[in-house]
Amino acid sequence: MDFINKLTAFLILLLLPALALPDESTTLQTIMQGLRDNLVEIADGLLADDLELVERGATGIATHPRIPPEQVQIVARELGEEMQVFKQFDMHVHGLAMEIGDAARAGDKTAAIGKFQGMIDGCFGCHIAYKDRIANVLRAAETPGHIVRWAP
Numbered sequence: 001m002d003f004i005n006k007l008t009a010f011l012i013l014l015l016l017p018a019l020a021l022p023d024e025s026t027t028l029q030t031i032m033q034g035l036r037d038n039l040v041e042i043a044d045g046l047l048a049d050d051l052e053l054v055e056r057g058a059t060g061i062a063t064h065p066r067i068p069p070e071q072v073q074i075v076a077r078e079l080g081e082e083m084q085v086f087k088q089f090d091m092h093v094h095g096l097a098m099e100i101g102d103a104a105r106a107g108d109k110t111a112a113i114g115k116f117q118g119m120i121d122g123c124f125g126c127h128i129a130y131k132d133r134i135a136n137v138l139r140a141a142e143t144p145g146h147i148v149r150w151a152p
Helices: 003-010 028-047 051-062 069-105 109-142
Strands: none
Touching: 028 051, 028 069, 028 109, 051 069, 051 109, 069 109
16 A cells, blocks of 8 residues: 555544534535545645645645534443544644644745654554544444454
């Protein structure tokens, strides 16, 4: 699996503070698909020296739609006291997305790359700690009584 595909998988559970409100079709899954697209924009922009693309991807991550409240409640019930740690991953990655955008606007590719690497580390940390549990509990909520497995 190439690097970008791995990064996509690690973004599956990333929750970021959001400015946009969800509509009826917004789910954690659709948000994560959008974050994947934004992550690819950042990586492509860094590789192609296109800082406008980097800024656009970082802004997309920092302003993605909110996760629907019913899904937030399911996640919070599953994580219990761990929800605060989960939220710390969220805030860390959000802050780094903002810093990537700032670096791109300032024309500082080196800083953007460093912040991007830090953001990916945050994604990996959240993924390792929470992806399977949250994916399973959200799927179980969609199909009560069905045993759910994470599909690659």
